[in-house]
Structure formats: structure tokens, C-alpha cells
Amino acid sequence: MTTSEVEREIVIGGHFGPYGGRFVPEALTSALDQLDEAFHSAIADPEFAIQLSGLERDYTGRPSPLTRAWRFGEYCNDAHVYFKREDLNHTGSHKINNALGQVLLAQRMGKTRVIAETGAGQHGVATATAAALLGLECAVYMGEEDTRRQALNVARMKLLGAEVISVTNGSRTLKDAINEAMRDWVASVDSTHYVLGTVTGPSPFPEMVRHFHSVIGRESREQILAVEGRLPDAVAACVGGGSNAMGLFSGFIDDLSVQLRGYEAGGDGVETGRHAARFSAGSPGVLHGARTYVMQDKWGQTIPSHSISAGLDYPGVGPEHAWLHDTGRAIYEPVNDSEAMDAFALCSRTEGIIPAIETAHGLAGVIRLGKELGSDSVIILNLSGRGDKDVATAARWFGIELEHSESGISIELAEGR
Amino acid sequence: MNPMKTGSISAAFAHAKGERRALLIGYLPAGFPTLDESIELVQAMCDGGVDLIEVGLPYSDPLMDGPVIQQAVDQALTNGATPKSVLTVIKAVADRGVVPVVMSYWNPIEQFGVENFARELHQAGGVGVITPDLTIEEGQPWIAAAALHDVDPIFLVAPSSTNERIAKICHDTRGFVYAASTMGVTGARDQVSNMAPELVARVRQCTDLPIAVGLGVSNGIQAAEIAKYADGVIVGSAFVKAANAGGVNAVRELAQELAQGVRHGG
Numbered sequence: 001m002t003t004s005e006v007e008r009e010i011v012i013g014g015h016f017g018p019y020g021g022r023f024v025p026e027a028l029t030s031a032l033d034q035l036d037e038a039f040h041s042a043i044a045d046p047e048f049a050i051q052l053s054g055l056e057r058d059y060t061g062r063p064s065p066l067t068r069a070w071r072f073g074e075y076c077n078d079a080h081v082y083f084k085r086e087d088l089n090h091t092g093s094h095k096i097n098n099a100l101g102q103v104l105l106a107q108r109m110g111k112t113r114v115i116a117e118t119g120a121g122q123h124g125v126a127t128a129t130a131a132a133l134l135g136l137e138c139a140v141y142m143g144e145e146d147t148r149r150q151a152l153n154v155a156r157m158k159l160l161g162a163e164v165i166s167v168t169n170g171s172r173t174l175k176d177a178i179n180e181a182m183r184d185w186v187a188s189v190d191s192t193h194y195v196l197g198t199v200t201g202p203s204p205f206p207e208m209v210r211h212f213h214s215v216i217g218r219e220s221r222e223q224i225l226a227v228e229g230r231l232p233d234a235v236a237a238c239v240g241g242g243s244n245a246m247g248l249f250s251g252f253i254d255d256l257s258v259q260l261r262g263y264e265a266g267g268d269g270v271e272t273g274r275h276a277a278r279f280s281a282g283s284p285g286v287l288h289g290a291r292t293y294v295m296q297d298k299w300g301q302t303i304p305s306h307s308i309s310a311g312l313d314y315p316g317v318g319p320e321h322a323w324l325h326d327t328g329r330a331i332y333e334p335v336n337d338s339e340a341m342d343a344f345a346l347c348s349r350t351e352g353i354i355p356a357i358e359t360a361h362g363l364a365g366v367i368r369l370g371k372e373l374g375s376d377s378v379i380i381l382n383l384s385g386r387g388d389k390d391v392a393t394a395a396r397w398f399g400i401e402l403e404h405s406e407s408g409i410s411i412e413l414a415e416g417r
Numbered sequence: 418m419n420p421m422k423t424g425s426i427s428a429a430f431a432h433a434k435g436e437r438r439a440l441l442i443g444y445l446p447a448g449f450p451t452l453d454e455s456i457e458l459v460q461a462m463c464d465g466g467v468d469l470i471e472v473g474l475p476y477s478d479p480l481m482d483g484p485v486i487q488q489a490v491d492q493a494l495t496n497g498a499t500p501k502s503v504l505t506v507i508k509a510v511a512d513r514g515v516v517p518v519v520m521s522y523w524n525p526i527e528q529f530g531v532e533n534f535a536r537e538l539h540q541a542g543g544v545g546v547i548t549p550d551l552t553i554e555e556g557q558p559w560i561a562a563a564a565l566h567d568v569d570p571i572f573l574v575a576p577s578s579t580n581e582r583i584a585k586i587c588h589d590t591r592g593f594v595y596a597a598s599t600m601g602v603t604g605a606r607d608q609v610s611n612m613a614p615e616l617v618a619r620v621r622q623c624t625d626l627p628i629a630v631g632l633g634v635s636n637g638i639q640a641a642e643i644a645k646y647a648d649g650v651i652v653g654s655a656f657v658k659a660a661n662a663g664g665v666n667a668v669r670e671l672a673q674e675l676a677q678g679v680r681h682g683g
């Protein structure tokens with residue numbers, strides 16, 4: 001390949017229709033070019049594939065099961081509902097797939113330090129875990145608001161040896177953590193790789209993060225064919241930045257009979273303005289290095305998002321989702337806090353699985369989907385994470401008292417809800 | 418485009434060169450701390466000897482900026498700054514006979530409408546735009562719109578830029594090349610990075626455009642040092658700090674000190 005062909009690939013390869021691309025300080029473009037090259041050479045290298053799939057099997061515990069949700073399915077018009085159990089991965093969510101891939105890549109590139117942003121803390125925990133495993137230094141940026149509502153994960157990251165940096169500017173959530181991580185990276189790029197936690201950001205991140213999560217879609221496709229003998233009618237996922245959704249969607253994107261459904265955070269309700277519904281209430285713009293759907297005012301200032309779920313509380317979304325939305329290949333709907341929490345309770349009580357609150361938005365979507373698609377329909381939901389980190393938030397929501405005593409925590413169920 | 422048109426960026430650099438000195442470029446955000454005060458502050462910069470003013474367009478997610486400018490921009494946004502405020506400040510600078518350009522992250526320009534922005538800026542007397550998060554690859558529609566309305570698109574080069582990238586950037590940049598002295602965000606530093614002279618030398622290989630060095634410059638001594646090898650010296654955070662500490666007078670005094678500095682680079 002000539003230089004100009006390589007350049008063309010980088011430029012064109014970084015876009016999804018009009019979305020994606022690279023809107024970054026010039027200081028980062030060389031690092032992104034190097035990353036793009038290192039990523040493509042790694043995935044073409046059988047050695048790297050063996051290393052990664054070995055870790056996925058022996059460390060993460062892949063393949064993750066595909067569980068038929070019989071009792072939950074009864075509330076979905078008796079649809080055949082399946083959960084892709086990313087909650088059973090080591091560290092408790094899908095985020096480990098990407099973290100292992102990128103930290104392995106960082107090591108291969110000779111970097112000695114990784115940084116990450118995190119909202120729910122799951123990506124921070126996953127990155128801290130991978131860094132501990134592979135012997136790299138790790139710093140995680142987290143909005144102050146999120147350190148409060150996801151305190152358990154802050155403690156986990158610290159126990160894993162990572163530095164957690166609380167971000168106190170802006171809305172003190174994921175958006176601001178990304179700003180700070182980018183600022184760190186501009187100054188540290190020689191020694192440091194930025195492990196972006198979702199399918200957002202400048203090229204090649206959206207493509208690379210999707211790649212590391214595509215194992216979800218590949219396994220799901222095989223598993224559903226084995227149990228149902230056919231492709232599903234729909235695959236569904238919650239959409240923050242959109243990584244768990246892209247991982248699942250990627251396995252079915254060429255099967256046009258399979259609907260792709262994404263559920264974003266409706267917060268207090270789209271009409272209240274307090275939400276993270278980028279597709280319902282946002283418009284195309286540029287945020288954090290890519291053109292995509294953004295919650296913004298008429299002057300292009302980012303509007304802070306709101307959601308009970310820290311992992312969905314983000315005013316942008318991955319550029320590939322923007323393209324799937326515009327082309328009609330995927331459909332995105334908002335789910336309000338209360339509808340998500342109802343689904344959270346239902347899943348816990350019917351399946352014995354306490355989901356992450358992010359995931360609960362997808363669960364609420366599946367209840368709607370069952371009604372829409374009918375009782376014989378086959379639906380796969382990406383059960384993206386477990387809810388341990390959300391116990392305090394959920395307890396408060398449902399009026400369960402958490403009593404702190406010297407011997408530990410005792411939980412009392414309040415009457416009513 | 419006539420490169421020597423009065424009031425143009427190239428004319429300003431040529432004039433400074435005639436005086437055997439570097440050009441002094443100062444940054445302040447429009448609307449900081451309020452619109453009226455920001456006009457007084459830029460006027461103080463003009464009076465103190467700043468040759469070219471970068472009027473910042475406040476943006477909610479300024480990821481190239483350190484804490485000092487972040488805070489100033491937040492304050493401006495809280496006090497209602499919009500792109501219209503920027504145009505007002507631009508006009509005030511032009512009225513003083515000083516050359517005004519805008520410094521803006523990309524999204525506000527895209528939302529304003531790329532062509533509308535170039536047109537309205539030109540009408541207000543603005544002659545260029547610095548876009549710190551617009552890569553040359555994504556910048557092509559902007560470059561076309563800017564040319565149409567006689568506005569100079571000013572791109573940055575960084576110490577990490579390869580020579581191939583520098584050549585590409587110089588090819589599409591007009592007015593001057595903004596050389597980021599260091600790998601990092603804006604903010605006054607005790608020492609200007611030693612990467613700057615090497616970067617400027619590499620840029621010289623590619624272009625006859627003037628080259629200005631920014632990031633981390635805060636005093637007259639540093640300005641003099643940079644003036645030895647660059648055509649322009651850019652100061653941002655230090656002006657914001659001065660405004661915070663002593664308002665109009667402190668800003669004018671800093672401008673005077675820096676103006677002395679750019680005259681002692683020889």
C-alpha cells in the first residue's frame with residue numbers, strides 16, 4: 001500500500017456516513033494514527049488473537065451463557081426472551097472485553113501507563129483489573145457525582161491499585177471525566193494509552209471498541225441458532241456510549257431480518273429536559289472528537305444529561321449508532337428512570353438476577369418489544385452488567401433501609417413498593 | 418486575496434517584521450467576566466501594545482484548555498456569552514485598529530452554520546479563526562467557506578506532528594501557523610517548552626507563512642526568548658490570570674511587559 005492509500009483508509013475508515021471522524025487537538029493526531037496502525041496490525045496477528053481469546057476464556061470466563069428468561073418472558077407477552085449474560089464476566093459487566101483488548105494493545109505498543117474515564121465505574125474497574133493483570137500503571141477519571149453514586153466501584157478501583165481522580169468541573173459526570181482524561185492524554189501520550197470505555201471518541205476508538213466487544217454478537221448468534229434453530233426477531237441493549245449494544249448488534253447487522261433496538265436514558269422524561277435521550281432530543285454535532293448526535297443548545301453548547309443510571313448519563317453517543325439511526329437499520333427509544341426501575345425489580349424477582357441500572361433500561365425495552373413482536377418472537381437482550389454497584393441507589397428508590405452497624409449492613413424491606 | 422491588505426494578518430506580521438520584532442498576540446474569552454468587561458479588557462490589551470487579539474468563543478467542553486481558561490469560559494457562559502458576543506468583541510477590537518481573530522472549538526461554528534459564521538465574522542471585522550480541535554482532514558468544508566469570505570483559517574501544529582502532517586497543515590493554513598510549544602493544554606508555565614524551537618524550524622522548512630508560538634508563555638522574558646526564533650508570541654492564560662487578579666490595569670501592564678519582550682528578541 002502506498003502512503004496515500006493508507007491515509008485514505010484512515011480518513012474514510014474513521015467515518016460512518018457523515019458521523020465519526022477526528023475532531024481533536026493536533027497534538028493527538030499522531031498518537032491516533034499510531035493507535036490505528038497498532039490496532040490493525042494486532043488484529044491481523046494470530047499471536048494477539050490467541051493471547052486475547054486465551055484471556056477471554058481463562059480469565060473473563062467466556063463464552064458467557066445465553067439464558068432463557070422464562071418467568072421474565074411471561075411479562076413480555078410470552079416472547080422467547082434470552083439474556084446474553086455479560087453480567088457473569090469477571091468484574092461483572094461487558095466492559096472487561098474492551099479493557100482487556102486495549103490494555104493488551106497498550107502493552108504491545110510499549111506503553112507503561114493507562115488512563116480511563118468512567119461513569120458507572122464498571123469501565124474503570126475493568127481497566128484497573130486489566131492493568132493489574134498485565135502490570136501497567138492505571139489512573140481513572142470519574143465525575144464527582146458518579147464517585148458518590150457508584151462508591152462501591154471507587155473502592156474496587158483503589159483496591160486494584162488504580163488512582164481514582166474525582167472530576168469537579170462541569171456537570172461532574174461522565175462527560176467531564178472524558179474531558180479530563182483527554183487533557184491528561186495530550187500531555188502524557190508518549191508513555192500513556194487512553195483506554196476509552198465505549199464506542200465514542202475520535203477514530204479509531206469507535207471501530208476498535210466495537211471490535212473488542214464483537215465477541216458478544218458472535219457468541220449470541222451461535223448460541224441462539226443452537227437453541228432456537230433460527231435467528232432472533234430482535235436484539236436489544238441499553239445505549240450509553242453504545243458499546244454493549246454495538247457488540248451485540250455487530251453479530252446481526254448483516255442479517256436484515258433481525259431488528260436492532262437500542263434504549264437510551266429518558267431520565268425524568270424527555271419532555272422535562274432532564275434525560276440523556278440523544279436520539280429523541282439531540283441533533284448532529286461534534287463532541288469528544290467525533291460527529292454524532294449530541295444534546296446541545298442552539299449555539300452548540302453541550303446540555304448536561306440526567307439519568308438515574310451513571311453509565312447512561314452522557315450527552316453524546318457512538319457515531320456508528322448515529323449512522324444506524326439515520327439509515328433506519330437500528331431503532332432507538334428512551335426509557336424513563338421509573339420504567340427502568342420497574343424492570344429492574346421485575347428481573348430481580350422473576351429471574352433471580354439483579355441487573356445493573358443501565359441494563360434495566362434494556363429490560364424495560366424488551367417488555368415493550370414483546371408486546372410489539374408477539375408471543376412467538378425471539379428476542380435477545382444484552383444483560384450488560386450485574387447490579388451490585390447499584391444496590392444503594394436501588395434501595396433508596398424502593399424505600400429499603402440500609403442500616404450500617406459494626407457487624408456489617410443489614411437490609412430491611414419497607415412495606416409498599 | 419491581497420496578502421498585504423491593511424488590517425490583514427499578513428500585514429500585521431509584515432509591519433512587526435519591519436520593526437525587527439515579533440508580533441504580540443493576546444487571548445481573552447468574549448463575555449469574560451461579562452460582555453462589557455470583556456470589551457474593556459481587550460481594549461486594555463490593545464492599549465498595552467498587543468498587535469493581534471484572539472477572541473475566545475466560550476464552549477462548554479474546552480478540552481485543549483487548562484483550569485484557568487476553563488474557569489473563565491464557564492464564567493462567560495454563565496453570564497450569557499454566545500457567538501453574538503464574540504462578534505461584538507471582534508468589532509470592538511477592529512474599531513481600535515487592532516487585528517481580531519476568533520479562537521473557537523469546532524461545534525459552535527458548525528451549529529452557527531459554517532458559511533454564516535465566516536460571513537458574519539468578516540462583516541464584524543474579524544480576519545481569521547483558530548480552530549484547536551479541527552483536524553486538517555475534517556477542516557476542508559471550513560477552509561472553503563473561509564476563503565469565500567476572506568477569513569484566514571488558522572491551524573495548529575504540535576511537537577508530535579510528523580513532517581508530512583506539517584506540510585499538509587501549512588498548505589491549507591492562511592495568516593499564520595500556530596505552533597503549540599508543548600504537548601499539553603493551555604496554562605502559564607514557568608518555562609516554555611524546549612520543543613518549540615525544533616518545531617518552528619520544521620515548520621519553516623514547509624512554508625513562508627509567519628509562525629507564532631503559544632502555550633505556556635506568561636512574561637516578558639519568555640516572550641523575548643521566543644521572539645528570537647518565531648514571528649509571533651501568543652499569550653492566553655496569563656492574560657486571564659491578570660484579569661482575575663487586577664482587571665483592566667493588570668491586563669494593560671502585562672501587555673506592556675510582553676510588548677517590551679517581543680522587542681528584545683533581536
Ligand SMILES: Cc1ncc(COP(=O)(O)O)c(C=O)c1O
Binds near residue numbers: 119120121123198245
Ligand atoms: C453494565 C453497563 N451497561 C451499560 C453501560 C453503558 O455503556 P455502553 O453503552 O457503552 O454499553 C455501562 C456503562 O457504564 C454499564 O456499566
